[in-house]
Amino acid sequence: MVARRAQLADVAVDMAARQRDISVSEFFVKNRHLLGFDTPVKALVTAVKEAVDNALDACEEAGILPEIHVQVIDRYGKYRIVVEDNGPGIVETQIAKIFGKLLYGSKFHKLSQSRGQQGMGISAAGMYAQLTVAKPLHIISRIAGEPLASELLVSIDVAKNRPDIHRKKRMQWDKPHGTRVEMEMEGHYQKGPHSIEAYLQQTAIANPHVTIVYQDPGGAGTRFERSVAALPAQPTEIKPHPYGIELGRLIQMLSDTPKRTLLQFLIHEFSCVGKETALKIIAQAGGRLSERSYPKHIARAQAVALHNAIKHTRVRAPRTDCLVPIGTEQLLEGLRKELKAEFFTATLRPAASYRGNPFQVEAGIAYGHAGDSDIEVGPDGHMHKKAQQSGEPAPGLKNEAVRLLRFANRVPLLYQQASCAITKGVIQTNWRGYGIQQAKGALPTAPMAIIVHVASVWVPYTSESKEAIEPYPEILKEIKLALQQCGRELASSGCTRNMTAAATSKPSCRISASPYRTSFR
């Protein structure tokens, strides 16, 4: 018995000896599929995506019309990826951390619509490059007005999640300002709906102010030219909405605030709380709380009362000027440029919120006439009409699911379609009500493309690879409302009437006077 006890105690001590820190980099090396690096095809797309998203964010934040050069080079079975922007450049002391450390960045701690939000994407790409080819990232960056650019070779010390700098020097660079990142990794290059081309093309649709120059591994060049010469409005940064604050976070905020009274705290740390609302909250909380209470001295029980008071006080809905949708006109412009369809409609929902985070949904539909044309993504990654013989019904009309284009904060989402709130929203919309075939629990079947964009100050992705949106009920509801609006427009256009008849004869509906409609709320 004593021996057994001693043995058990030894086990506990043994276990203790093995317990230790896991660095966030080690964690993601083992779980690289969470970051989008699970297959060689996806690895290349993800790496390009992370670099381009960062470039676009930087340009827009600096008020520069983005011109991005992307190059993918075949290096004897490995691939070298080069992404170069005309952004503001990066301060030299920050370069190593941005590219050589997971969970480091400027976007996580502010509530503002941006493509990146985790501070993880580009360093994850670098980590994957290092894992598979064992070469560091090569970065060149120049700030406007500096005589020279900074050049660094950076890898990640995975066990410590911190950058290893292999070279750092100043060099001549022909660009007046911008950043260039170059990395080499294992991968597999492939065209099609989940390709680098598809990502760039869809990026061009959602970002008509961007020019992208792309060179594929075969050396062929594609230029996605901007169709709009003005930047979209700059998204503003907001404070959290009081309805989205949990008790634990409220207590943390009370202890962290520089404000010296509860009244000032409520007004300055939250959005949508003016003096009047703040006073109502304090009155509702009652007890020993007053507008002069010193935030850092508010005890847990009082914080609980304050938290309840917030729930029971009417606070106006989250501000929406922090969100910058693509805009229905531009959405249609992009669709028309890329799709040969006969009927277009788009709609923008008013902003709503989930967990206190404002978000806004916009959706569009491009519908090709039954029996006239069908939309497909060709081997080049571009959508175009399906080839067909005249007189025959359009191929795939009856049993082809609609083409779905998903966007979050202007970034195309290419993978994990099944788990995405947008897909669920499309499936849960009753398309048969608008004259479109749909099997239970499936995407509708029609010669149609659907575009949905969700813009938010914090997009809840289903994984760190940011490929799908978590179906929070509030988000799902707005997506469905936007789609219903589009569906009604489509049904009232008459295009979907007599689908079966239309499949064998030339259709009668063609909106020639107005090539597209927009509907605003």
Added chain:
Amino acid sequence: MVARRAQLADVAVDMAARQRDISVSEFFVKNRHLLGFDTPVKALVTAVKEAVDNALDACEEAGILPEIHVQVIDRYGKYRIVVEDNGPGIVETQIAKIFGKLLYGSKFHKLSQSRGQQGMGISAAGMYAQLTVAKPLHIISRIAGEPLASELLVSIDVAKNRPDIHRKKRMQWDKPHGTRVEMEMEGHYQKGPHSIEAYLQQTAIANPHVTIVYQDPGGAGTRFERSVAALPAQPTEIKPHPYGIELGRLIQMLSDTPKRTLLQFLIHEFSCVGKETALKIIAQAGGRLSERSYPKHIARAQAVALHNAIKHTRVRAPRTDCLVPIGTEQLLEGLRKELKAEFFTATLRPAASYRGNPFQVEAGIAYGHAGDSDIEVGPDGHMHKKAQQSGEPAPGLKNEAVRLLRFANRVPLLYQQASCAITKGVIQTNWRGYGIQQAKGALPTAPMAIIVHVASVWVPYTSESKEAIEPYPEILKEIKLALQQCGRELASSGCTRNMTAAATSKPSCRISASPYRTSFR
């Protein structure tokens, strides 16, 4: 122009000022849905699951037959969860870190089959408790032979991802050894297929050596008694298989190893590499490498050659004695205890590997006669026959999907069924070949339950909440092979013949002599 340049430079400097570290705890507070805390119902289930999984791992590692007490108490709309085990206890200096720090633990750095692997689960539950109710975790732990237990109140400093200890003292405790954790959180208690009861019941199926005593918020008690009085074999720890090592990792291992020759390095840092294989690899690598090469001095180009040499040398398949499946006999025993079906079969596949990680799949089927009985999960979370009127066809026979029970390393997976490799494996199996209805791309439709267990030294989950298995091709293939074996057994039993006729008349097949079959490979 100069003004514009200066302005751009300012933007870069502004950005730099905002760039900073994101702690892993902050990241997961904002992305709590990644950890399984997205809805109030799921939050309770996840918290119980993390605590019970840890308790089971600790007991088994110490060679103790686990007896776990789980209590969920309604506290005026919040819930208090208490989980107590008879494990070996935790060394006092480790308690705070284990419960108050994400990414800390003993299981991440070793390749061994265990329920936990990330060092994140229980501290995530604590973080959620702190966020919603703002009370610390209350932990009591005692090591065998110690006169007193340690009692701690621990919360997480989210900004720094480190534990805050609010109280630490020694106390009398009636248990000779074990650990007790108590936490209070917002949540919603609910019965059904995604409930705490379902999790515990399925845990009992997959772990017949475990006794669980459960008290629900209504005060009702359930005892899941062990049916086997012996522990399963202890999973052994293994070294990585050379085929799963990427170049970057190989270079890291060369630089970290304490071994002083390449030969010793290959033999001791990898599994399945003996002296002969190691010499073959070195010969294949050629160049300046010899068996006496000093690992730390091997340059990148030589490492590349070594990496290629490994790929081109025959190394025996990963060891499989590191895996402990549930076992077909025990799987059937569990199924029979819980399910009233007429035909049972189960199969165990040989071990295979993905990315160098060994894994093993076992699957079982319980089939209720068409028109005789149907299986459903009742409001109590237990599966039983569906009530039916005699003479009528069984309800739901034609349009009800099979019940699917998914397990990874003996842990039931309750959520994210659609994204799981197991679900994909079931859908991609051609059940019509075995006489069972199945729509394209859907689960088969039959009065049937399917159990699949994937055991591995590293289960690739689709998210940190560990609810679904990433469909790596190798894993998907093994799942399908196991299901096909079960399907063939089922078809040859004759149970699924004349399904439509059977739906209206008493069925003729009943395996009375042998209530179940097992098939081994």
